[in-house]
Every structure is written in structure tokens, then in C-alpha cells.
Amino acid sequence: MNELAWWWPLSGGLLIGLSAALYLLLTGRVAGISGIAAQAIGVAGRGGRSVALGFLAGLLGGSLLAIAYIRQPQLMIEAPIPLLVIGGLLVGFGTRLGAGCTSGHGVCGLSRLSRRSLIATCTFMAVAGLVVFLMRHAFSGGAA
Amino acid sequence: MKTVLAALLCGALFGAGLVVSDMINPARVLAFLDVAGAWDPSLALVMGGALLPAGLAWAWTRRLPEAACGGRFPAQPSAAIDLPLIAGAALFGIGWGLVGFCPGPAIAAIVSGSREAWIFAASMFAGIAVHGLTIGRSDRGDG
Numbered sequence: 001m002n003e004l005a006w007w008w009p010l011s012g013g014l015l016i017g018l019s020a021a022l023y024l025l026l027t028g029r030v031a032g033i034s035g036i037a038a039q040a041i042g043v044a045g046r047g048g049r050s051v052a053l054g055f056l057a058g059l060l061g062g063s064l065l066a067i068a069y070i071r072q073p074q075l076m077i078e079a080p081i082p083l084l085v086i087g088g089l090l091v092g093f094g095t096r097l098g099a100g101c102t103s104g105h106g107v108c109g110l111s112r113l114s115r116r117s118l119i120a121t122c123t124f125m126a127v128a129g130l131v132v133f134l135m136r137h138a139f140s141g142g143a144a
Numbered sequence: 145m146k147t148v149l150a151a152l153l154c155g156a157l158f159g160a161g162l163v164v165s166d167m168i169n170p171a172r173v174l175a176f177l178d179v180a181g182a183w184d185p186s187l188a189l190v191m192g193g194a195l196l197p198a199g200l201a202w203a204w205t206r207r208l209p210e211a212a213c214g215g216r217f218p219a220q221p222s223a224a225i226d227l228p229l230i231a232g233a234a235l236f237g238i239g240w241g242l243v244g245f246c247p248g249p250a251i252a253a254i255v256s257g258s259r260e261a262w263i264f265a266a267s268m269f270a271g272i273a274v275h276g277l278t279i280g281r282s283d284r285g286d287g
Contacts, residue, residue, distance in 0.1 A: 001171045001178075001184075009186040012165020013193020019157035020194065021201030025208075028152040028215030031158065033247040034272070041269060043276025054148040056251060058155025063252040065156070066163035073163055074172035075253060079243045088250070088264040090239030092215040092271020095247060096280055097234020102246045103158075106191060111198035114221040120233040125177075127237025132177040135241070 001076060008050030008071070020107050027051065027078020033059075100126075147213045162252045165190045170244025177241060228279075 005040040022050070038044040039052035067073065079087065095101040098120055100109060105124075109117020164169045165242050167190055175184035205217045245253070245264050253261035 001169075001175065004166055004172070004184075004186055006186075006189055009165045009167075009189040012160055012161045012163070012167065012183075013190035014197060015157050015161030015164055016190065017161075017194035017197035019154045022157065022199040023151070023154040023274045024198075024201050024205060024217070026154070026212045027147050028217050029151075030212075031154065033158075033251065035175045037269065038272050038276055038280075039214030039277075041273060043280065044274055045276070045281065049276065051151045053146050054151035055155035055158075058152040058157075059157075059159040059162075059248070059252055062151075062156030062159030062161075063163050063168065066160040067206055067255070070160070070164055073166055073169050073170050073256075075256050075258055075261070077154070077156045077243070077245075077258060077264075078171070079260065079264075081260075081263060083242050084260055085267045086238040087243035087245070088267025089271040089274070090235050090242070091246060091250070091264075092239075092268035092273075093275045094235030094237070094239060094271075096232065096272055096275035097228050098234075098236055099229065101236060101248070102240075103248055107194045107198050109221065110158060111201040112221070115223050116221050116225060116229060119225050120229055123230055123233035124237035124240060127240035128220055128233050129177045131181055131238055131241025132174055135236050136155045136178055137180050144155055 002074065006073075016103070016107065017111075020103065020111075023055070024108075030057075030104060030108045031098050032108055034092075034101040034104055037092075038096055094124075145232070152215055158248065159252050161194075162249055165193075168249045168252045168256075170249070172244075173249070174241075174244075177244075212287040 001115040023031040036052045036055050039048045040056050105120040166172045175186035210216050250265045252267055
């Protein structure tokens, strides 16, 4: 994986933060993708389906435009298919059970000083870090 | 209608942010989580960059009666730390650590045409649906 100068993640973060800020100020909603995804497929129980679909459509479009005109990411996905399925199911189910993800709890929750979001974020960060450690340094014999 | 257009704009900014930051790339995310290996601090910079405008916006909402398109601002989050929060975060953490995708990047990566991204995203939506149709009858909505 190539080196990435610090202004790329910082700028990307500012864009994400701007997205969350505008979403809140314009629509009064939280830019938590797990919740938006649930609303988009109609299982979030409080409607807002067309707004959620609009957000996701924008997300896809914005990604496409950024790839076309700003930078082309080199996606590297190493997981085999069974892990993709299990990982996906866990991310989908877990973010809904825990009422948020990296954008919902990590960005929106932390930025409004939510204790729930702080606990949730610390939990999923620590658990994810542990899983990566086990997969890369414990079970694989040390090969990164 | 205004709200849908606003969502479209915000979604576009979010998607662009995921590409610009390279958070759309699971390898970059896993490199941040891999604290014992070749550590990549990018995700921390992304979070830092995001918290600034988001924090300012939340502070500003205290002075506004309602959102521009007419929605009320979310209530202050409850302080209750309960089992679903912890269990959900843990399950999410496992899935995230296994592949390196969380919901936003997983959806954005669909546009790359990557077969792996499609499989993960489909499984993720399946997981969301399973929750929504079983346990998740009431929506907490706190993000």
C-alpha cells in the first residue's frame, strides 16, 4: 500500500465533518451511515426513507466524482469470501444493535460529547484492534 | 423535496471525503487498527478533521430553533450505557476488524466494481435487515 501524505486524510476528514455538519444544520438529522442504510431499506421504523436514499445516492455519486477527478484509490481487500460475509453480517447487525458506527458514534456522537458514543467508539475501536492483532500477529505466525 | 436534495448534497460530500481520505480502502483502515504492525495514523487524522466541523455544527444548533429544511434537532443523547450498546459495538468491532469495512466505506466501495465490496455490502445490508426485522422494532436514533 502506498504512502499517503497527511493532507489527504485530513482533507477527507474535513469533508466528512462538513457533510455531517450540513446534514445536521439543514435537515436536523445525524449522519450515521448505519442508521441511514437501515432507513433506506425500510427497517429503521421511523420513515425517512426517501431522505436516506437521497443521502446514499449522493454518497455513491460523490465517491464516483472524487475517483474521477480528485484521486484514484487502490482498494486492497484481502479477506476471503467467508470472512466478507461474516464480517458484513456482523457490521450490519452490530451497528444497528449498538445504534451507530464510526460516523454515527465516532463523528457525530463524539462531536456532541455523547457519553454513549464515547463508550461505543472505544469499544468498537478496541475490539477491532484486537481482532486485527489476533489475525496478523497471533494466528498467522507474525507475518503482517 | 428540499430535504432530499440536502441529503443528496451531504451524501456527496461524505462520499468524496471517503475517497479523498482513503477510508474507502480497507487496507488503510486495517493499517490504523494494526497497532503492533506497520501503523498508519491516517484514520486518526480523518477523525480529527471530521470532529472539527461536526463539533461546531452541534454547538451552533443550540442557538437555532430548527434545521433549515424544517426538522427539529436531535435531543441530547441519553447517558444510559446498556448491554445492546456494548454488545452491538463489540460485534461491529469484530466485523470491522475482520475486513476493514464499516458502513460508509462499504457502500462507497460499491462504485469501484470490486466483487469483494459487493459481497460485503450485501452481507451488511442483510445483517441490518435481520436486526431490523427481529430485535430492532424501536429505533433509538442516537447515531
